[in-house]
Amino acid sequence: xxxxxxxxxxxxxxxxxxxxxxxxxxxxxxxxxxxxxxxxxxxxxxxxxxxxxxxxxxxxxxxxxxxxxxxxxxxxxxxxxxxxxxxxxxxxxxxxxxxxxxxxxxxxxxxxxxxxxxxxxxxxxxxxxxxxxxxxxxxxxxxxxxxxxxxxxxxxxxxxxxxxxxxxxxxxxxxxxxxxxxxxxxxxxxxxxxxxxxxxxxxxxxxxxxxxxxxxxxxxxxxxxxxxxxxxxxxxxxxxxxxxxxxxxxxxxxxxxxxxxxxxxxxxxxxxxxxxxxxxxxxxxxxxxxxxxxxxxxxxxxxxxxxxxxxxxxxxxxxxxxxxxxxxxxxxxxxxxxxxxxxxxxxxxxxxxxxxxxxxxxxxxxxxxxxxxxxxxxxxxxxxxxxxxxxxxxxxxxxxxxxxxxxxxxxxxxxxxxxxxxxxxxxxxxxxxxxxxxxxxxxxxxxxxxxxxxxxxxxxxxxxxxxxxxxxxxxxxxxxxxxxxxxxxxxxxxxxxxxxxxxxx
Amino acid sequence: xxxxxxxxxxxxxxxxxxxxxxxxxxxxxxxxxxxxxxxxxxxxxxxxxxxxxxxxxxxxxxxxxxxxxxxxxxxxxxxxxxxxxxxxxxxxxxxxxxxxxxxxxxxxxxxxxxxxxxxxxxxxxxxxxxxxxxxxxxxxxxxxxxxxxxxxxxxxxxx
Numbered sequence: 001x002x003x004x005x006x007x008x009x010x011x012x013x014x015x016x017x018x019x020x021x022x023x024x025x026x027x028x029x030x031x032x033x034x035x036x037x038x039x040x041x042x043x044x045x046x047x048x049x050x051x052x053x054x055x056x057x058x059x060x061x062x063x064x065x066x067x068x069x070x071x072x073x074x075x076x077x078x079x080x081x082x083x084x085x086x087x088x089x090x091x092x093x094x095x096x097x098x099x100x101x102x103x104x105x106x107x108x109x110x111x112x113x114x115x116x117x118x119x120x121x122x123x124x125x126x127x128x129x130x131x132x133x134x135x136x137x138x139x140x141x142x143x144x145x146x147x148x149x150x151x152x153x154x155x156x157x158x159x160x161x162x163x164x165x166x167x168x169x170x171x172x173x174x175x176x177x178x179x180x181x182x183x184x185x186x187x188x189x190x191x192x193x194x195x196x197x198x199x200x201x202x203x204x205x206x207x208x209x210x211x212x213x214x215x216x217x218x219x220x221x222x223x224x225x226x227x228x229x230x231x232x233x234x235x236x237x238x239x240x241x242x243x244x245x246x247x248x249x250x251x252x253x254x255x256x257x258x259x260x261x262x263x264x265x266x267x268x269x270x271x272x273x274x275x276x277x278x279x280x281x282x283x284x285x286x287x288x289x290x291x292x293x294x295x296x297x298x299x300x301x302x303x304x305x306x307x308x309x310x311x312x313x314x315x316x317x318x319x320x321x322x323x324x325x326x327x328x329x330x331x332x333x334x335x336x337x338x339x340x341x342x343x344x345x346x347x348x349x350x351x352x353x354x355x356x357x358x359x360x361x362x363x364x365x366x367x368x369x370x371x372x373x374x375x376x377x378x379x380x381x382x383x384x385x386x387x388x389x390x391x392x393x394x395x396x397x398x399x400x401x402x403x404x405x406x407x408x409x410x411x412x413x414x415x416x417x418x419x420x421x422x423x424x425x426x427x428x429x430x431x432x433x434x435x436x437x438x439x440x441x442x443x444x445x446x447x448x449x450x451x452x453x454x455x456x457x458x459x460x461x462x463x464x465x466x467x468x469x470x471x472x473x474x475x476x477x478x479x480x481x482x483x484x485x486x487x488x489x490x491x492x493x494x495x496x497x498x499x500x501x502x503x504x505x
Numbered sequence: 506x507x508x509x510x511x512x513x514x515x516x517x518x519x520x521x522x523x524x525x526x527x528x529x530x531x532x533x534x535x536x537x538x539x540x541x542x543x544x545x546x547x548x549x550x551x552x553x554x555x556x557x558x559x560x561x562x563x564x565x566x567x568x569x570x571x572x573x574x575x576x577x578x579x580x581x582x583x584x585x586x587x588x589x590x591x592x593x594x595x596x597x598x599x600x601x602x603x604x605x606x607x608x609x610x611x612x613x614x615x616x617x618x619x620x621x622x623x624x625x626x627x628x629x630x631x632x633x634x635x636x637x638x639x640x641x642x643x644x645x646x647x648x649x650x651x652x653x654x655x656x657x658x659x660x661x662x663x664x
Contacts (some may be wrong), residue, residue, distance in 0.1 A: 054651045167568045168578075171526065174562050178529065181558065185551040192551060193536055216596070223592055223622045224584035390623035394616045394635070397592070401599060401612060402642060406652035414600035418593065425589070430518060431579045448554045455549040 007129050010357030014062065014365050022059045023362050026066020027073075027369045034074025035381045036392060037082055038222065041312070042328035042438070043214040044071035046207050047396075049336055050403040057340040061359045064336055066366040068329065069121060072312055073370050076113045076305055077381050081106060081234050092276045093308070096293070096300030101234035103296050107378075108242045112250045112298055113305040114374050115242075119251075120258040120306035121367040124313035127262050128320075129360050132349070135321035139346040144454035145464050147322075149471035149478075151447035154268050154324050156478040159436035166482060168432045175423075176440020179204050186445070187452065199412040206335035206442050208404050210328065212417045213434050215400040217424020219393045224425075233385050250302040253283050257306030264307075265314020268324050279307035313363065320344050320356060323446065328435040331442045516577030523569030530562035591622035607657015608647075612639040 013019065029051070033044045048067050052060035080097035093113060100109035142150070159169035182193045183203030194200040242250065260282065261275035283303040284293050293300055318324040323345035325331040337344050342352065349356055374381070387395075404417050427434055451465075458464035466472055537555040572578070595618025602611040616635030617628055625631060640659060647654045 050652060051650065167565070167572060171522075171565050171569075174526075174558065174565055177558055178533065178562070181533075181555055188551045190540060190551040192540065192555060193533065195536070216592075219619065219622075220589045220592055221584070223588035223619075224586065226582055226585055388625075390620040390625035393623055394619040394631075397595070397619050398612055398616050398635075398639065398642070401596075401615060402646065402652075402654070405603070405608065405654055406646065409603075409653050409655050411600045411603055414596070414603065418596045418600065421596070422593070429581050429584065430522065431581075444554075452549055452553070460549055 003130055003133060006353065006357045007361060009354070010359075010361030011364070013058070013354065013358035014361040019059065019062050019358070019362065020365065022055070022063040023066045023366050024369060026063035027070040027366050027373060028066075030067035030070020031074040031077075031370070031374065031381065032070075032384060033067075034071035035077050035384050036074075036387070036396070037078055037385065038218055038392075039071075039396070040214070040329075041068065041071035041075060042210060042332060042435070043218075044074070045329055045332045045336075046210040046214065047399050047403055049207050049332065049339075050406040052336070053339070053406065057342065058355055058358055060340070061336070061355065062362040064333065065359055065362045066369070068312070068333065069309075069363065069366045069370055072309055073114065073117060073374055074381065076117065076308070077110060077374075077378070078385060080109050080113060080301070081382060082385055092280045092304040093301055095280070096297050098234065099294070099296035100298065100301065101296075105296060105298075106234050108246050108298065109296075109301050110378055111242045111375060112246060112302045114371060116250065116254040116257065116302045116306040117309040118367055118371040119254045120261065120308075120310040121313060121370075122364065123255075123258045124262045124265075124310040125360065125363045125367065127266075128313055128316055128363075129357075131266065131317055132321050132356075132360075135317060136346045136349045139322050142470065143468065144450045144457065145466075146468055146470045146474070147450040148447055148454055148465065149474035150268055150322065150324060151443055151450065153474045153478040153481070154318075154326055154443065155436075155440070155447070156481050157268070158326060158439045159433065160482050160485070165431075166485065168430070169436055172427065172432045172434070173436040173440045176437035177444040179209065179437070180441045180444030180448075186449070199410065203445075204416065204441060205404075205407060205413070206332060206438065207407060208413060208416055209420050209441055210332050210335075210438050211400045211403055212420030213424035213427065213437060214328075215396050216417060216421025217428055217434075219397055220421065220425040221428045222389070222393065233382065246298055249289075249298050253279070253299045253303035254306040256282060256286075257303040257308075258310040260303075261307030261310030262314045265311030265326075266317040267314075268318045268322065268326055275307040275311040276304040279303040316363075320348065320359075321346060323348075325439055325443060328438045331435075331438045334442055515573040517573075518581075519569050519573035519578050522578075523566045523573065526562050526566035526569060530559045530566060533559040533562065588622040588624070591618050595619050595622070603655055605657070607660050608643050608654040609636050609639040609659045610657055612642075613637070 014023070029048055030044055033039055033047060034041060045064070045067055052063050055063065076093050076097070079091070079094035080101055082098075097109045097113065100106060155173055159173035160166040178193075180203075182200055184191050184201050191201055257279040260279045264275040264278075280300055280303060283297075283299040284290070287293065287297060287299050289297060289299075312329075315327055315330050318326055319330045319333060323334070323343060325334045334344060342348060342355075401414060401417065404413050407413070424434065427437070454464055455462065466475065533555050537552050537559070540552060595615040598618065599611040599615040602614065613632055613636030616638065617631035620631050621628060636659070640663075643654055643660060644663070646652045647656070647660075
């Protein structure tokens with residue numbers, strides 16, 4: 001009951017003219033950047049974070065909410081019209097959506113993706129509003145040892161569980177954790193792994209790392225690739241509106257996709273991809289037009305798109321209530337909070353209730369804006385897709401370095417951008433996942449803090465880590481997440497896992 | 506090279522990455538041991554996590570050595586170094602010239618070099634375009650959004 005009042009209050013804040021303007025700027029920038037091929041939501045958010053540096057926290061986070069949702073809308077446009085998914089969660093959308101576009105049904109495909117994203121975003125954001133207070137209560141009952149177990153689980157699911165190689169996932173995670181150690185230890189003031197370099201004492205910026213890995217690494221990989229990828233933009237012919245049959249075939253997949261995607265995103269496990277794959281196979285099993293699957297079935301666009309957006313909204317549940325980022329995008333959003341000295345978690349709901357609820361309310365606003373903006377403006381977004389690669393990547397690197405310089409105008413920071421960019425290229429070349437590095441960097445220090453707090457309370461007795469039932473359950477889930485893929489691979493089901501491997505973000 | 510890796514020949518890349526991880530583990534271990542007062546006043550202190558991580562990295566290094574002799578890393582493309590070097594050169598030039606020449610010139614060079622890396626060759630054309638574009642962006646971001654972007658001779662002309 002309280003939730004309604006808080007949400008209404010948040011809406012009151014979000015609907016103020018200035019805040020509406022910030023949301024509008026956010027969704028426009030988010031869509032424009034998200035639509036560019038090769039840019040997923042994580043990079044969209046990382047590139048646009050510096051734009052928000054000089055605003056106050058509320059305005060900045062409202063703009064951020066718009067960027068987050070806008071980036072995802074943009075990504076689905078790219079995958080339908082270009083068949084090169086800007087983000088791994090859009091792979092499934094590309095399967096059917098691009099086939100639809102090839103048959104001249106690009107308009108309805110974009111429409112069902114947009115309306116499905118809207119429906120899913122609406123339901124999932126309301127779900128977020130109602131689940132969060134419960135999660136906060138749960139979170140307040142957790143001790144440091146439980147938090148540590150939760151973070152271990154997040155590490156495992158982000159890095160090892162659904163990738164096609166636990167070795168490579170864990171290696172990526174270890175690199176992130178190592179980078180997280182660099183700098184001054186918060187509890188003792190001890191400098192660690194700084195090698196006497198003053199610039200390293202403040203630690204490594206999450207945005208610098210993310211932009212380097214995603215933008216610089218990607219640019220190097222694409223430039224160096226010997227195979228010129230054949231890319232054809234499908235023109236949007238005819239009406240963008242859906243006919244009666246399209247509506248009849250879309251609304252159930254939207255709802256099912258939402259129901260599948262939201263819980264998966266809300267769990268402290270990584271990745272929107274799993275939800276989209278599950279939704280796709282559900283629709284394939286339930287459809288009355290099985291012959292159309294693989295040739296442009298509208299259900300195959302409607303369901304996964306809804307699942308994708310619902311799980312992206314779900315990701316905000318662990319992020320806001322537990323301070324636990326479960327995707328690269330969420331990790332960068334956490335960095336966005338930290339730049340204002342805000343630490344997401346149960347205490348944020350108590351100390352900054354107004355801010356949290358205007359953020360949640362502005363997600364609703366951003367969602368509506370995207371629906372109104374995007375379908376009429378689709379012609380404009382299509383033109384963005386047609387930017388030739390040299391200009392596209394020159395522009396991406398320009399903005400990538402702009403953000404880095406804006407955060408810290410020093411050649412040293414640019415040097416780190418270069419070094420991590422080369423690292424990002426190496427990770428891509430040898431098929432290591434990127435997200436665990438980013439999540440490890442930001443979550444590693446938080447996990448260490450909880451571990452040391454737990455051990456300080458128990459005066460060094462390590463058995464405190466497995467004293468509570470919550471912690472034991474979390475460790476068991478983490479163990480399953482590592483062992484189940486091994487078991488499946490031994491049973492010859494490795495193909496499924498390889499398909500589910502998320503190597504973009 | 507994407508040549509198939511025969512079971513007899515270990516995957517060189519996996520061996521090298523494993524070696525890199527082992528070196529990283531050793532560096533963390535030595536650097537942490539050299540930390541003043543590490544491990545003296547508390548059993549769990551600032552040195553704990555680095556030691557644990559150093560062990561974890563060492564394990565991963567062993568994992569890579571094992572993988573190198575078994576199935577190796579996934580097949581990879583033979584990337585062309587030329588285009589990548591243009592981009593790296595652009596980034597290096599930008600970081601060297603940022604302070605002396607300002608944001609616009611340094612970033613304009615990066616822009617032109619990246620385009621060159623992607624096959625648009627005429628530097629005499631792309632450098633002025635890049636510098637002009639960067640100057641517009643400097644005006645927006647340093648002027649309106651108050652980001653601190655280093656100013657050089659070009660930027661001073663406009664102020």
